Amino acid sequence: MMRDNRNVSRSEGASLLVLVALYLWTRLMSLRQARRLHLSVPPPEVPVALDPGRSQAERALFLVVAAIPFDLARDLWRAGRMPGFGEPRPMVSVFPSLTHVAVPALLGDLPHTRPFGYEARYFHPPSGEVRGGLDPDSERGMAPYRGRPEGPLGHAATYTLTRAMAFGQIRWMARQVGQHANPWLGYLPATDGVAHFDGREALGEAVADIFEQLAVLRETCLERDGVVPDVVVCSDHGVCFSELQHLGIDDVARVLALEGYTVGPGDRGVHFAPMGDVGGGAAWCGDEHGAAVANLLASTPGIELAMAAREGGCEVFRVRDGLEHAVVAWRDGRFDYRTVRGDPLDLESLWRGIAPWPDAQAVLETTWDARYPCAPVRLQEAFTDLVQWPATVLFSMAPGWTFGSAATYAASLLRGGQVATHGALSRAQTLGFAASTTGGWEPGPLRPASVFAPWQDRVLAGYAPLPGD
Numbered sequence: 001m002m003r004d005n006r007n008v009s010r011s012e013g014a015s016l017l018v019l020v021a022l023y024l025w026t027r028l029m030s031l032r033q034a035r036r037l038h039l040s041v042p043p044p045e046v047p048v049a050l051d052p053g054r055s056q057a058e059r060a061l062f063l064v065v066a067a068i069p070f071d072l073a074r075d076l077w078r079a080g081r082m083p084g085f086g087e088p089r090p091m092v093s094v095f096p097s098l099t100h101v102a103v104p105a106l107l108g109d110l111p112h113t114r115p116f117g118y119e120a121r122y123f124h125p126p127s128g129e130v131r132g133g134l135d136p137d138s139e140r141g142m143a144p145y146r147g148r149p150e151g152p153l154g155h156a157a158t159y160t161l162t163r164a165m166a167f168g169q170i171r172w173m174a175r176q177v178g179q180h181a182n183p184w185l186g187y188l189p190a191t192d193g194v195a196h197f198d199g200r201e202a203l204g205e206a207v208a209d210i211f212e213q214l215a216v217l218r219e220t221c222l223e224r225d226g227v228v229p230d231v232v233v234c235s236d237h238g239v240c241f242s243e244l245q246h247l248g249i250d251d252v253a254r255v256l257a258l259e260g261y262t263v264g265p266g267d268r269g270v271h272f273a274p275m276g277d278v279g280g281g282a283a284w285c286g287d288e289h290g291a292a293v294a295n296l297l298a299s300t301p302g303i304e305l306a307m308a309a310r311e312g313g314c315e316v317f318r319v320r321d322g323l324e325h326a327v328v329a330w331r332d333g334r335f336d337y338r339t340v341r342g343d344p345l346d347l348e349s350l351w352r353g354i355a356p357w358p359d360a361q362a363v364l365e366t367t368w369d370a371r372y373p374c375a376p377v378r379l380q381e382a383f384t385d386l387v388q389w390p391a392t393v394l395f396s397m398a399p400g401w402t403f404g405s406a407a408t409y410a411a412s413l414l415r416g417g418q419v420a421t422h423g424a425l426s427r428a429q430t431l432g433f434a435a436s437t438t439g440g441w442e443p444g445p446l447r448p449a450s451v452f453a454p455w456q457d458r459v460l461a462g463y464a465p466l467p468g469d
């Protein structure tokens with residue numbers, strides 16, 4: 001049964017109140033926390049009590065750090081601030097380039113790690129139920145990752161304490177890895193808050209802090225045990241730093257109304273997943289309306305690209321000097337990009353070099369650094385097996401624009417306003433990085449599923465219960 005859309009605003013109102021309360025509480029705590037974390041940092045404790053029966057060589061850290069763009073990681077490496085690591089690789093994230101699809105995708109086909117979806121947390125298509133907040137069911141994709149703190153308070157602290165939180169999280173994790181002679185699969189979310197609210201310079205410092213702690217961990221283990229743990233670090237997606245304008249669901253509703261569509265249930269109803277206030281969006285409507293709805297969305301100021309699912313592919317719409325239209329098709333692991341009018345994905349000249357019907361690897365190698373990296377492959381995933389209930393229409397915001405719910409937008413203003421976003425199909429918001437102390441990859445850019453693949457067995461052990469858990 002489709003729920004009345006008023007339920008959405010009521011639940012959004014409630015989550016706004018909760019956010020405000022959490023925000024005030026965490027701000028009050030922040031000075032004390034910052035003092036504890038920054039001003040009186042004790043030397044790292046790495047106790048010698050190790051799990052019995054385990055080889056020192058098994059100790060390793062596979063770490064996902066949220067929201068670090070490739071360019072930033074490369075600049076830090078060149079400045080010597082990633083000691084012990086090889087040169088960072090570009091990692092082409094999924095679309096939408098958002099945490100709850102991007103992080104599970106890093107585990108690829110490893111057992112029990114099916115990405116739960118951009119939709120699960122926010123919208124359940126079969127029932128028409130709009131969800132919000134921290135839905136335990138949708139946390140499953142993140143469950144293999146070890147990190148602290150968890151739950152709503154940890155989530156709020158990520159966006160209020162930001163850099164102090166990032167520092168606390170890496171210290172906690174380095175201590176855990178030092179204590180257990182197991183592989184460890186970790187996720188460090190607090191850098192997402194630093195990126196969204198503190199900007200590029202602060203993010204660079206936070207990442208440098210993280211690599212400094214990793215260097216201390218490796219040195220300590222070497223001195224104590226004579227073995228240096230392997231560390232593989234990557235981010236889940238990129239980030240675009242800029243001044244931002246907000247497009248609300250109400251604004252979109254006015255455009256849809258021009259052709260008789262409404263936001264909510266019904267024959268000409270369109271559901272939007274309230275995924276925060278981000279650079280990408282997802283909508284569900286009747287299949288027969290997908291192209292018309294995408295067409296309307298593409299003509300909405302702030303939306304750069306709108307894609308509608310169709311049999312064996314998707315249609316791409318964009319309005320620049322008039323409407324541009326192309327078709328992306330996929331078949332047996334191969335891809336086609338055919339322009340109808342204009343060149344909405346700015347892909348034609350590159351595509352000529354690999355047409356007809358290149359495979360995913362050729363598309364990746366040729367287009368990873370393009371305006372929309374590896375777009376046909378990422379669109380195929382997004383419309384097919386990336387999530388449980390793929391959207392009918394996906395869209396990507398123009399640079400400097402976010403889309404989302406009024407409540408999240410209000411909460412972000414209260415926090416001083418966002419200075420960065422991600423979620424879009426574009427290069428800056430897409431490209432994360434991967435770097436390792438042990439090599440392990442063939443040359444070239446990486447997709448999420450190949451980041452941890454060379455260490456598959458150790459990564460699996462990295463989220464098995466620890467002895468005593």
Ligand SMILES: [Zn+2]
Nearest residue numbers: 067192196422
């Ligand atoms: Zn984010």
